[in-house]
Amino acid sequence: MKQPLLPRIMFGAFVALVLIYLILPLLIIVPMSFSGTRFLTFPPPSFSLRWYAEYFGNPNWMQATRMSLMIGVLTVLIATPLGVAAAYAISNGTGRLMRVLHLMLMLPLIVPIIIIAIGIFFVYARVGLISTLTGLVLANVMLGLPFVITSVVAGLQSFDPTQEMVARSLGMNRLRAFLAVTLPQIKASVFAGGIFAFISAIDETIIALFISGGQYQPLTKRMFTALRDEIDPTIASISTLLTAASFLLVLLAMSGQKRSAP
């Protein structure tokens, strides 16, 4: 269908502008992070690595970073097997109860996080989980589960379950049949789900604001506090590193998914 040229150019220009709006904020922090001054003028009058030195040289930032990485890794290690088991059950189960459970497992995406956050604060205050690693990891497992489940359910949809049946009829028990036949074929979606759970744990801020403290403060909580008080340019260097890490992880997750696609 041939359309007149002018409207097409205008349409293309509009789309291009929206795409710039989407990507520009992510790009702008890179030059800011190499700025030589405290002031956020653009382009920076001089360039330096001082904000990176500030970040890597400050024990508080380093401690918070270690904390975030530890929370991220532990979250993935717990959320992935739980999520895969639940996704398997959702894909193979039938009946109304399973649909209700599936919906329930999606609750972290439905209920506003602020409500979950203060609810968790109540509960944690009672059981002594405030300002603990366990408490933070559990909350992030809860937030990460929907990502793992959604990704793995989608992976299982394109998998032919009769293959697993065949393996079982040949004498494998169910677990072995799953590990030997099913898992290798859905590993890309398991991997992607795990990465998304990791990113979600690293980025989580709101719950951490309420339940973390002392030495158990993730990076995002320190960043939030720093941003609320003043615009510290150290945040630019941390943001650049965080964004680069997310980019790499998303590319990794997507390339894994693509390679496994037929």
Added chain:
Amino acid sequence: MSAIDPSDRYRRREQGLMLLLASPAVIVIVALVVLPVGWLMGQSFYDNGFTLENYRRIFSEDIYWRSFMLTFRIALMVTLLTLILGYPVAYAAAHVRRPWDVLILSFVILPFWTSVLVRAYAWLVLLQRTGVANQVLERFGLIGEPLALVHNELGTVIATVHILLPFMVLPLYSTMQKIPRELMLAGASLGGGPLHSFLRIFLPLSLPGVIAGLTLVFVLTLGFYITPELLGGGRTIMISMVVSRNVELYNQWGAASAVGVVLLVCVLAIFIAVGRIIPLDKMLGQK
């Protein structure tokens, strides 16, 4: 009869196994979502005994009412803006040739997976008095003095639209992708102009994506916290900020809980209403 049917027994055992497999995840959700939110509900009715005082205050005191109005107004603005900006982008992604659609989608997905905190910071840098936006506008002589683009409602809306735009584009794209191209060709061959074919064929078929996108964006804006807190300049008090302030500043747990419950009821009502048109798991699967 069914008790001795072997296939029925097999099915029942299968069902039991599946429930067992799902149970660890379900326990986590019960312990960290259902129980805490239930506790919150209980708390909202409790102050040395059953009371409706917390709710009476929400519906009678001005601050709460103003905050709810502000939140719904911002949510409405953000939702309409994401639709206006997002629909053409999704349309383009669904219609251009190979490398371009991947490019457009990466521009949408990469910000989606970038920390909300990082994006709020970027907008602070861009929009502040001496920020990039004001510098550019001044250099081109469009403004005489810096505009107040941030620490107000405007800054909150600009950043919120940015953060939620992918939630609009992705469901739109996945719906548009499934619309057969031949339908538009058929429309054209029957004499309809491009605009006519679009309005009569493409637009109606893309409506499920529109509804999913509108719902997600609206509901997510209702619960937004980080962006208004950092970019609202202390004047744009959205609902979630009322909740957190009641806890952090005033130690008013009952009031915070009641506001949270009202917010939750709004969100669930919207999901249930829309769920009658589009299955909920379809809507959330877009993420």
